[in-house]
Amino acid sequence: MSLEDLGEKGRRAKSERAAAKSGVDAKPTLKTIAELTGLAVTTVSHALADAPQIALETRQRVRKVAADIGYLPDRAAQRLRTGRTNVISLVLDPHEEILGYATSMINGLTEALRGTAYHLVITPHFSDTPQIEPVRHIMRNRMADGIVFTRTEPADERVKLLMENNFPFICHGRTELATAHPYVDYDNYSFAYQAAKKLIATGARKLSIILPPERFTFAHHLKHGFMTAVREEGVGFEIAKGVTLDSKSDDIRDYLFRRMGEPERPDSYICGGEVSALAVMASAYDHRLELGKDIRLVAKQTSGLFDQIRPRVETIYEDLAEAGFLMGKLLLKRIAGPAPIQELQALQTV
Amino acid sequence: MSLEDLGEKGRRAKSERAAAKSGVDAKPTLKTIAELTGLAVTTVSHALADAPQIALETRQRVRKVAADIGYLPDRAAQRLRTGRTNVISLVLDPHEEILGYATSMINGLTEALRGTAYHLVITPHFSDTPQIEPVRHIMRNRMADGIVFTRTEPADERVKLLMENNFPFICHGRTELATAHPYVDYDNYSFAYQAAKKLIATGARKLSIILPPERFTFAHHLKHGFMTAVREEGVGFEIAKGVTLDSKSDDIRDYLFRRMGEPERPDSYICGGEVSALAVMASAYDHRLELGKDIRLVAKQTSGLFDQIRPRVETIYEDLAEAGFLMGKLLLKRIAGPAPIQELQALQTV
DNA sequence: AGCCTCATCTATATCGTTACAAATTTTTCG
């Protein structure tokens, strides 16, 4: 460390102390309020917590002073003492499909957390470690009061672990576990069902669907809705083989381009994501197949993107920001205390 | 509270105490290590900090034990004691254009923070409060050790405030302030310049550009690059009036549709964002104008989206994940201590 | 008056960590 650095530090420390003495600019604590009101620190703490054993008049006076000097409790101190972190952790899985998936969800979550003491911390899940790692870590080291995660699986390890430990969480998507748990989900069964019906109604005779990786619960929902519709209508169908919504978009397009060149090609596609829908359009274009005639398409829309896509494509909307908002609200309710499980579940309708 | 709840709590508390006694499953602290090694808590703390006055052999022994029991320092306690939060705050401005802007940036940031003690906290900026509010709040209440923000303005209030208080930060975009400050920026001047040159080289005679809101510095960079190119080439030009990259995409398309119906319409567009580029394509389509012939287009690409768009569009790539990564790395360097300002600035080339 | 109750406020200890100063042990050397 250089002399200059030392000098810097010395000056800063001194001015900070001076500021503290004069009460100007120093971060106010309970002690500051205690001095200002002539009360004890404990009393101030209780007063701010609206404890009934503190005289109403005192509570009001303390609150007034606290507001005047802009007091905010120190999160670290509160956390250390109480064990509550006031943190919600969003475990983020980086993946390409669905542009702005995370952004929408984050917007919804922050909106739900608005006005509360909770902060949103992004905990990345790097793909070279098992999926359960970040969750275990957050739980073991009490990094958050609640966990939000996505891409739920039928026998999701994370759900099991969190349930076993009675740790507050909410996930985007359902499981097939016996025990009910909090979730927010979009009705992908109905999405696929309605999408298929729409296509068939406009003349589709052989439908195809691009599914998410099979390990996710919503892949089964989509498949089930799809199968129900094609069986009800007795039309041909297939399920895209070798690619999923998580595949690189170029790979999806290459698959589609190949398939569209084959004799028994499907005449219609259901896409659970925007990028794969564009890949369908690109492949059709490259084959000079006309959209809406040679190739039909229903896409799931999660952004304003498809409003600008030509030719216009039939879409069904999923509101991810709302999903994030719901997740936030339900998680907060869960953290606040035990609640009937039905009040912690939400299914977004198509 | 019901009797059952009390019972639950009683049992839990008891089992936790038992666990603590046997050392199983309880969260390990310095004290745990101290007991295990027979050293004092202070010694353990120093040993883990690799203090040279602790015998090397001791340091190694302590580290071994710490690793064995999976010790992680308590963030709250560290934060309370040292004042360091180990938090990086990303101030997020919700806006539509550039799909997944935030996602890419977050991915880059988390990658940069990987392996460090830093957590990424999302601090939303709600549009009904002044832009500087979240920054002031973070600084005043020491909510983070460093701040990341985007959409920088020429005389950015946030930059001024943070500089005055010598608070570590990094912003996406530059200012026109006299004092140099840390930033990561994309060379939007060159983007617009090269985009214009490309268009002119393929026959463009009247260029148009859709700019971001004028208050952002990068709007000026884009404009400047654009103007330089059109003046050098002596071709016609205009700047889209009444809409910006921040306008709702439908409004952009409506504007473009109107403009393309007028006699003196531009024959080429430069779009600083993907949605607006799609709006150009949609308007051209709706007018039955052929892309690449009647209407030319160069778009800025920030995702894989345009790889699937047909007809193919000329694009220039901006790597937002890399921008996020750079911001993270440079901010960490700044937090670590004073550094030459040039080492805290990065300009991504087109 | 003396004792009790109630309302209100306060002292103490503690969460896990680290800065600082001091204590202890080991080594060096005249």
Added chain:
DNA sequence: CGAAAAATTTGTAACGATATAGATGAGGCT
């Protein structure tokens, strides 16, 4: 060998909040 120096370890206090138990004083009752 013994004192001084060096190396190593330790105790204490503090960060800011809150849980717990206790103190204070006013008023009521016999």
